[in-house]
Amino acid sequence: ATGSVVATPAQYDAEYLSPVSIGTPAQTLMLDFDTGSSDLWVFSSETPKSSVQGQTVYNPSKSSTAKKLSGATWKISYGDGSSSSGSVYTDKVTIGGLSVSNVAVESAQKVSREFTAEADLDGLLGLAFSSINTVQPTQQKTFFDMAKPSLDSAVFTADLKYGKAGKYNFGYIDDSAYNGSLTYTAVDSSNGWWMFTSPGYAVGSGTLDSTSITGIADTGTTLLLVPSSVVTTYYKQIRNARYDSSQAGYVFPCSTSLPSFTYAVGNSQIVIPGKYINFAPVDSAGSSCFGGIQSDEGIGFSIFGDVALKAAFVVFDGSQSPRLGFASK
Numbered sequence: 001a002t003g004s005v006v007a008t009p010a011q012y013d014a015e016y017l018s019p020v021s022i023g024t025p026a027q028t029l030m031l032d033f034d035t036g037s038s039d040l041w042v043f044s045s046e047t048p049k050s051s052v053q054g055q056t057v058y059n060p061s062k063s064s065t066a067k068k069l070s071g072a073t074w075k076i077s078y079g080d081g082s083s084s085s086g087s088v089y090t091d092k093v094t095i096g097g098l099s100v101s102n103v104a105v106e107s108a109q110k111v112s113r114e115f116t117a118e119a120d121l122d123g124l125l126g127l128a129f130s131s132i133n134t135v136q137p138t139q140q141k142t143f144f145d146m147a148k149p150s151l152d153s154a155v156f157t158a159d160l161k162y163g164k165a166g167k168y169n170f171g172y173i174d175d176s177a178y179n180g181s182l183t184y185t186a187v188d189s190s191n192g193w194w195m196f197t198s199p200g201y202a203v204g205s206g207t208l209d210s211t212s213i214t215g216i217a218d219t220g221t222t223l224l225l226v227p228s229s230v231v232t233t234y235y236k237q238i239r240n241a242r243y244d245s246s247q248a249g250y251v252f253p254c255s256t257s258l259p260s261f262t263y264a265v266g267n268s269q270i271v272i273p274g275k276y277i278n279f280a281p282v283d284s285a286g287s288s289c290f291g292g293i294q295s296d297e298g299i300g301f302s303i304f305g306d307v308a309l310k311a312a313f314v315v316f317d318g319s320q321s322p323r324l325g326f327a328s329k
């Protein structure tokens with residue numbers, strides 16, 4: 001089996017949302033596919049009304065295939081300080097024509113105010129490794145792990161785009177979606193993430209600096225978060241760029257034309273065009289803009305978020321020895 005679903009950007013490409021059908025008859029919610037976590041959780045009929053502001057909710061009592069996972073609970077907190085928790089059902093989940101039964105659907109009984117404020121996000125679909133799923137007392141598998149036995153190939157691909165809809169495919173690699181060839185690189189999944197090491201980077205047309213960057217391929221993080229030394233080197237090239245402590249990041253005049261940023265994968269390279277690195281205006285006047293490359297200070301590793309991933313076609317290979325494939329497009 002295979003599946004293919006659109007990934008639509010929201011708010012300056014801050015997140016990408018995809019339709020997911022849950023239950024019988026189908027209840028379709030817009031979920032953020034997140035390779036940085038492993039819980040499929042949704043706004044639901046159990047979410048306090050005061051916490052629901054525009055989201056579509058999943059109602060398990062209206063699904064003939066829903067079953068309560070009795071005694072199971074979940075609780076997750078994310079790097080940006082948001083969090084959610086609740087109860088667990090199993091139900092049929094369909095993504096882009098690919099149906100999987102008995103998937104753990106985590107029903108939110110609590111969501112932090114950041115989620116309430118995100119009217120277009122109805123939940124998350126975790127695509128990191130099942131080893132970091134938060135359901136207790138019995139950890140649950142991700143949609144991808146549940147789908148694997150029926151997939152033509154144990155892979156999914158992310159083809160995110162700048163300012164327009166991209167795609168997530170399951171079970172196959174669409175060779176027409178990228179240029180040249182895929183370069184694969186080893187994954188360290190010991191912490192539950194798609195972690196890899198990029199052997200070097202370059203700014204603009206400069207030569208490759210062989211400073212390696214170890215980080216996670218994370219569709220759920222908006223920006224490219226790298227070591228401060230790399231951030232300083234990048235913004236040094238931009239005359240009016242400055243660190244704005246009130247924004248906790250580098251900003252520059254929105255009219256600035258930005259140098260590209262290249263990250264190496266194995267012995268090939270992915271070039272992020274400069275325009276991808278102008279994330280969004282920081283003020284309504286639109287005079288200063290927030291950079292798409294910021295520091296990974298305090299995280300413990302780098303994060304290749306959407307700013308980096310949307311410059312590539314990315315294969316998440318979940319075979320016996322997981323690996324990541326990157327190609328330019």
Ligand SMILES: CCCC[C@H](NC(=O)[C@H](Cc1ccccc1)NC(=O)N1CCOCC1)C(=O)N[C@@H](CC1CCCCC1)C(O)(O)C(F)(F)C(=O)NC
Pocket residue numbers: 014015032034035036037077078079080081082118218219220221222223279290299305
């Ligand atoms: C350490 C820095 C990581 C920050 C990262 N969050 C982000 O990158 C959020 C995503 C977002 C976009 C739109 C609206 C709301 C949230 N964006 C964000 O903080 N910004 C602020 C800076 O400008 C860009 C947008 C994160 O927590 N990513 C989560 C998944 C998100 C959680 C919040 C909802 C959207 C998904 C993650 O799973 O990818 C994780 F790996 F970081 C994680 O925390 N795993 C446990």
